[in-house]
Amino acid sequence: MKHWCSWCFKKSLQNLKQRNYVQRDLYVCSMCGKTTVKCRFCPNMARAGKKWDNGCCSVHDGTIGSFERLGHRIRTIADWEQVVKREGVNFLRVGKIACGIVTVGLVATGAGAVAAPAIGGALGGLGGLSGLTGAAATSHGLAVIGGGSLTAGGLGMAGEATVIAVGTGLLGGAGGGILVNKFVGEIKGFAIRTPRKGVSTQVIVVNGFLSQGENLITEWKPALKKHFGKATWFEIDWESKRLQELGKVAFGGAGKSALSQAVKKFAKHATKQAGKNLSPVAWLSTALDVGGNPWSIAMAKARQTGQLLADLILRADGRRRYTLLGHSLGARVIYYTLQSLAEAQRGQPRVREVHLLGGAVGADADIWENLPKAVNGRIYNYYSKRDSVLQTLYRAGTLFLSEPIGRTAIRLQSDKVRNIDVTDFVGGHSKFKRHLADYMFVA
DSSP states (O other), X not given: OEEEBTTTOOEEEEEEEEOOSSSOOEEEETTTOOEEXXXXXXXXXXXXXXXXXXXXXXTTTTSOXXXXXXXXXXXXXXXXXXXXXXXXXXXXXXXXXXXXXXXXXXXXETTEEEEOHHHHHHHHHHTOOTTOOHHHHHHHHHHTSSOOOGGGTOBHXXXXXXXXOOOTTTTTSHHHHHHHHHHHHXXXXXXXXXXXXXSSOEEEEEOOSOOTTOOTTGGGHHHHHHHOTTSEEEEEEOSHHHHHHHHHHHHSTTHHHHHHHHHHHHHHHHHHHTTOOOOHHHHHHHHHHHHSSHHHHHHHHHHHHXXXXXXXXXXXXXXXXXXXXXXXXXXXXXXXXXXXXXXXOOSSOSEEEEEEESOOSBXXXXXXXXXXXXXXXXXXXXXXXXXXXXXXXXXHHTTTOOOBTTTSOOOOOOTTXXXXXXXXXXXXXXXXXXXXXXXXXXX
16 A cells, blocks of 8 residues: 655555564655655654654654645645645644654754754655665755855855755645745745736735835835736735834834944954854854844745745746746845746746846846746846945845845846846835836836
């Protein structure tokens, strides 16, 4: 009889490897060849190793909501909850049993620490990498957790929380389903709303810094009504509380002094470290010293949100095409969405065009090189030289090694990238959305 395997997430024959009379019998999955044991609460299979056996399968240890739903197709991206719908009790969460998960190692990030080998092993095996099993597959999976160059606006391992491989064959399938299950639980307040249902054209808006009590869609409405009045509008809600905290710092009040103090502290720390020949571990420690603040965490969460959104776009009805609009860290979310879609490119691009406002992403050509292939039309980058928030917060947050696209042109030479200087319209970071209807260019 076939059962779901917590290694490869496929329903497969489990062949008896070793009969035990005190402990559970050992099996070998016919699909991935890895050792398994019966879950203590259902017929499906948990992971087993030389020195440990997991007590629960991936459903009952809380990793996923359902094996069957990992590859579930959805009608629109707003149906994302169907992918994570739970069909078994998460015994770790309710505290009824410790399911025997042994953490072999941790990846430290600005958002905390996460057990990496389980995710690394699963995705290393799901990536279509024939011949990679055991430690090799786990290593491959771990190789794509973390990263994030400073030129992209990341803080290396410290600035990127739990990044999962999103290569060809993963997004929109079982691998993407694991990603959706994991990231939805880590991105606070994640939701997708549909403030307007219209024709087949789909418009997705993603915010960055938020003013206190700001409605997610309000400042977008004039431009949306002018250029996309008959379209369906989606708004992505992610880390709203954290984005409001950053909004207080960025947009005025007592927060300005807090921003100034934070930047001075960061700069002083960076200067002290300058000239030292730091090892990778020392650099990680240095980054973590300044990485546990709302800005660094939001930068990391933007990557998670972007990868999650990419999976949902590929998982939704393939006839739909999307226009993406993002402001500030919302532009960063879209950057990672495009990056993920470009890596997983299959057939015609799902994205029609992109509009980035005051983007908190680096402008260097090398980090944008592959992204245009994820877009059928153009990527429009609107920047203002009067954006003092990005000049201060973004540059300090990237050790002064990266210039944001919200203040300068994307340096990639491509027919698909159009840089538009809106300095005359936009007097500061909070003014981009307010005046969008006046300067927005739509093909």
